[in-house]
Amino acid sequence: MSLLGTVQGLVDKANNPLPQGQVDDILRPAGENPLLEQGFLMTSSDILLNWARTGSMWPMTFGLACCAVEMMHAGASRLDLDRYGVVFRPSPRQSDVMIVAGTLVNKMAPALRKVYDQMPDPKWVISMGSCANGGGYYHYSYSVVRGCDRIVPVDIYVPGCPPTAEALVYGILQLQKKIRRASNFGENKTGLRDA
Structure with a gap:
């Protein structure tokens, strides 16, 4: 066996370690391909899309009190x-994060929900401070909502x-x-896998 043949054999094995008959995952029809069930392409897309989203969070400030x-x-x-990558935006249509900071009263609750509904999907909510949290x-005042999670879904x-600025x-x-x-x-929207 020549040196050139040995080198070519090593290169072939490095690029394709399995025999040619066993490497057919990409060539299989979609119904029989186990890689499509595992979502190999979607996982890479998720990583790329989520990296872009974390680097460009634009919060809508909803400052209600001292927070x-x-x-x-x-x-x-x-x-x-x-x-x-966090840049405060003045409009809910430009935002993907809402920071609710302060005491939410009953009179302000519909406005909070309206602003939340105007934000494009995907959207997240940060509840900042004891008053917004609960x-x-x-808490026992007649006019205070006992947590903004009663009006909008809260993520953090x-x-x-x-809370200090460092906590935020x-x-x-x-x-x-x-x-x-x-x-x-x-x-889908409920977080459950599609069938």
Whole structure:
């Protein structure tokens, strides 16, 4: 056996370690192909799409009370949310994240829901502070909603009264981790796999 033949054989085995008869996964019809059931293409697409979403989160600020000051502090130069791809937007139609910061009262609840409904899908909600999480200090007041999760679905809760700007940054990082784990294809609105 010549040296050239040996090198060519090694190159062939490195590119295709299985015999030619066993490598037919791509050539099989869709009904018999186990790779299509595992979603090999969709997994790569999910990773790419989720990477893009985590790098360009645009929150709609819904500052209702003193927690909004800490939210502004998180966007200032010391913590600089821009380095995480977080850019505050003035319009719900340009946003994919809503940060509810402060006490939500019954009169403001329909406006919160309306703004949430105007946001394009996919959308996420961060509840910031004790008042937004569960009513906080004003929990037993007649006019306070006992948590914004009664009005909109909440993805991340940031505790504190008021929570620090660092806590909000940590909550945003947790939301980015949650987005990276999400599956975008093959699921319907309820989160269940399509049959």
